[in-house]
Amino acid sequence: MFRRADTGGTVRASYENVAATRLATVIEEGETRVQTVEHLMSALAAFGVADAVITIDGPEVPIMDGSALPFVEAIRDALEPAPPVPPVRVLRPVVVEGGGAFASLLPYEGHRFDVGIDFKAPVIGRQRVVFDLTAEGFAAEIAPARTFGPLKDVKRMRAKGYAKGASLDNAIAVDGERVANAEGLRFPDEFARHKLLDAIGDLALAGRPILGLYRAHKGGHRLNYELLRALFAVNENFAIVA
Ligand SMILES: [Zn+2]
Numbered sequence: 305m306f307r308r309a310d311t312g313g314t315v316r317a318s319y320e321n322v323a324a325t326r327l328a329t330v331i332e333e334g335e336t337r338v339q340t341v342e343h344l345m346s347a348l349a350a351f352g353v354a355d356a357v358i359t360i361d362g363p364e365v366p367i368m369d370g371s372a373l374p375f376v377e378a379i380r381d382a383l384e385p386a387p388p389v390p391p392v393r394v395l396r397p398v399v400v401e402g403g404g405a406f407a408s409l410l411p412y413e414g415h416r417f418d419v420g421i422d423f424k425a426p427v428i429g430r431q432r433v434v435f436d437l438t439a440e441g442f443a444a445e446i447a448p449a450r451t452f453g454p455l456k457d458v459k460r461m462r463a464k465g466y467a468k469g470a471s472l473d474n475a476i477a478v479d480g481e482r483v484a485n486a487e488g489l490r491f492p493d494e495f496a497r498h499k500l501l502d503a504i505g506d507l508a509l510a511g512r513p514i515l516g517l518y519r520a521h522k523g524g525h526r527l528n529y530e531l532l533r534a535l536f537a538v539n540e541n542f543a544i545v546a
Pocket of ligand 1: 343451498502
């Protein structure tokens, strides 16, 4: 749950409260709205936290450096050992698609994410990352991957109130065959790793870990949201593991 210190309002971190998905995942309940929850949710999910109250003093989770690493560093040493949260098991394939993209959940005895992307910008191109979710694997391989966008969109996101103060300090700015950031990339496939990070965060809005294989190509926040809705829309699709 997110609590707005500035308004006193709360919003449950559930896919049922997703209100917008275009530039980031936005959740809303009643009058209370919180945007860009996915990177923090991703870190919490990776470390097995399914129950937390996050207090923030404004409408957007801080973008930090555009990755989930600052959240990982803040929570990893603060966590007390706790019994694992019973996961939801995927019983049947669930697929959503649109615009040449798809996202899917398949029965699988693990927590695997398989993410492909295909961008026109030559510096991104086609990339694919497969990752079995563990806390320390996430911290090392996925959490450092930063959000990204075309150089011109960094300005557009700022105008809309997303990624406040967006700059080369908190996003990879893609400019055709190069990135505009002087420090370059943290991984050659940082873009696909960030999409995977986003998927973990978006799927955390299920409220519990998902036992299954997430596979997507050219996916994003909208398809991730539709995927959770499709999963939970039909009782035969899933079971809560006791
Ligand atoms: Zn992201």
